[in-house]
Amino acid sequence: MRLSVAAAAIVFAAAGCAADTPEAGVRLTATLTSPTHAELHWEGLEPGAAGRVVEFATEENGQYTVLQYAPPQQTAFTHPDLIPETPFFYRLRPYFGPASAEVEVTLPPGEMAPGSEQADHGWAEPKALPGTSVAPVAIRDERTRAGGAATDLKAAVKHANGIHFTWVDHAADEEGYLVEIRPRGKPEFSVAAVLDANITSFGLITLPDEKVATFRVRPYVYGAQSNVAQVRTGT
Known part of the structure; x- marks a missing residue:
């Protein structure tokens, strides 16, 4: 999964239990297929959602951590190799936001040159550049x-x-920005990086199968969370 492989280039989103009313149109279930292996399934679709965030916590009122930014057509997720004899709480949250125009990038052949890993990568740090946030528009309002x-x-x-x-950032009320990628030959975009609100500059270190890929960025806001599904792992 991209979010775990490229963790050094990603700011993970984590949030405490929200006060949102559970989304009545989405139903999440969680079952154990082995003592330490959970399978999540859900049904229902939030109109206009760009995708769903799959999250878990190990305490009923604890802090939730993102497992995946799932595309809207996805309806299942596997969470393997869990801590034994531990409760796991799962929820979904839809996210909404307009995607930018796409840009295709072709990288030169080969791997990073020797010594590049020790070079200054200040250019890659997420930043809000001066003069790149203009004409703010509310994206929480679908109109x-x-x-x-x-x-x-x-x-x-x-x-x-x-x-x-x-x-250039035009969103007034975003939770943050998503950098999305579709490597050549892949049918759909996935989330490569999760950034804070108002960011307008970011450097991505790519994976080997991303030499030719299409990118876009998306400001996003969360919708109402689903019900919470719970399992307790065995020994």
Whole structure:
């Protein structure tokens, strides 16, 4: 899963138990298929959702951690190799937001040059560049959401595995930004990085199968959470 493999380039989203009313149209179930292996299934669709966040906690009122930003057509998730004899609580939250225009990037062949890992990667740090947040539009309101899409997305190749992105932020109330990727030959986009609100500059260190890929960025807000499904692992 991209979010765990590229953890060094990603800010994980984590949140405490929300006070949102559970989404009546979505039903989540969790079952153990072995003492330490959970399977999640859900049904129902939130109109206009860009995807769903799959989250877990190990305390009923504890802090939730993101497992995956799942595309809207996905209806199941496998959570393997869990801590034995521990309760696990799961929930879904839809996320909404307009995607930017897409940009395709072709990286040079080969791997990162020797010594590059020790080089200054300050360019990759998420930043809010001056003058790149203009004409703020509320994306929580579906009537104005489309106007909050980022514009002027640009990608600059930094080395054989590094891409620097910049864009103009038009969203007024986003929870944060998602950097989405679709490697050549893949049918759909997935989330490559989760950033704070108002970020307009970010550098991504790519994986080996991402030499040619299409990218876009998306400001997002969360919708109402699903019901909470619980399992307790065995020995």
